Amino acid sequence: MTGLRLAAVLLAVFAASFALAQGDPRRSGYREMGPALQKMQDDDAANPAMLFVQAGAAAWAEKAAAGKSCADCHGDATASMKGVAARYPAFSAEAGKPIDLEGRINLCRTTHQQAEALAPESDGLLALSAYVALQSRGQPIAPPDDARLSNLRAEGAELYKRRQGQLNLSCANCHDDHAGRKLAGATIPQGHPTGYPIYRLEWQALGSLKRRLRNCVIGMRAEPWSYDAADYLALESFLMQRAKGMAMDAPGVRP
Amino acid sequence: MANVLVNAPKTAKKGEIVEIKALIMHVMETGYRPGTNGRIIPRNIIGDFTATWNGREIFRMKMSPAIAANPFVSFAAIASESGTIAFRWSGDEGFVAEHQVSITVT
Known part of the structure; x- marks a missing residue:
């Protein structure tokens, strides 16, 4: 009887410590990979997404129709875009509705840069969003x-x-x-x-x-x-x- | 200019084995896939990749349609002398991309 009780107590202690050790049960897709x-x-030399980041960094400095580049307003992305991708989707007062990061980039393009919106999944849009998202790495x-x-x-x-x-x-x-x-x-x-x-x-x-x-x-x-x-x-x-x-x-x- | 990412050490000791990594943006279209209109999309791949160290060839690779898009190549070389490592990719539809890095060997 006491043996059983002891076993039950031990099991409970084990379960509790296991849960504690596990901490957050959430796992990112990164942890599921080999x-x-x-x-x-x-x-960064092997991650092919860095090719897009490189293209995004170039696009960041490129002047659009209105003569403005992303950098002209936002400056150095490594400082100004830190943590930004981690916050979206967010409500945009400008658009009057919630938008995601791609939506934000295109809103900037159409209003501040007076350029055409980039098509969904186009290399241009992916490159810019990859460049912005990189600045939130670890955030x-x-x-x-x-x-x-x-x-x-x-x-x-x-x-x-x-x-x-x-x-x-x-x-x-x-x-x-x-x-x-x-x-x-x-x-x-x-x-x-x-x-x-x-x-x-x-x-x-x-x-x-x-x-x-x-x-x-x-x-x-x-x-x-x-x-x-x-x-x-x-x-x-x-x-x-x-x-x-x-x-x-x-x-x-x-x- | 093609989008290229090359990673090689800037300095090395003489006789040291250095790892060189080269990544390039390219569709590597196999020539076997039908497009949305049902017709075969013509082959568009990188055929050759070469690396030279001060003009002397240190690595050459022939690429085939089975190689995935944005090919990544990693190889090793013995650091013999300071100078330039030049990379050249060439392929279908007149594709040529060149890139160089400099390395100091002490």
Whole structure:
């Protein structure tokens, strides 16, 4: 009897210390990758996303139609853009609605630079967002404490749990219920947007969080939304809130 | 000018083995894939990559359609003398990219 009780106490102590040692149960996609891919991401000479960062740095200094470059207003990105990517999506008073980082870049282009908006997933937009996102490397994800975003986040949370497509799956079915397990040969990550834009080896290209979400939606055999759909913004806002405090590792490499 | 990232040490001791890494932005289109219109997208790859140290060839590589986009090449060389390491990529559709770095050998 005492033996059993002792075992129960020991088990409880073990469980508690295990939970403590685990700390935050959230894991970024980086931690689910093998050491070879982690090394590829960590080495700026091997991470192919750094090619886009280099192009982004050049675009940062390039003067647009109105004779203004990003640098003319924002100065040195390594200082002015630190932590910025970790805050988006945010509510923009200028636009009168919530926007994500790509939306912010394009808003700057159309208003301050009087240039054309960059197309979604275009190399130009990806390069600039990769350059800006790099400045937040290591910074904790810090979604703004803004009541104007709460509706959007709630919408995103609902969307995350909503079953859709011919396979009748929700995001939560994989990324909450089965995270860490295998889908075919690949480990299912928890789906925290810490590294976007990512260089995905399967794409052989850099891609935004929207592209990643589209991929999942197509995988569920649902109809993907168009790039300007508000659904992405809702999901992005929810996911950033869900990953609050996790360190950014953009631009990431993912399988 | 093509988008190139080369990483090589700026200084080395004579006789030291140095690691040189070269990354270049390129689609490496295989020539086997149909485009959205159903027609085959013509092959567009980098065919040759060479590195020279003060004009002397130290590394040469022939690339094939099976190599992924934005090819990354890493190789080692023995630091013999100070000077310039020059890289050259050439391929389909008249593609040529060149880049150089300087290295001081003591």
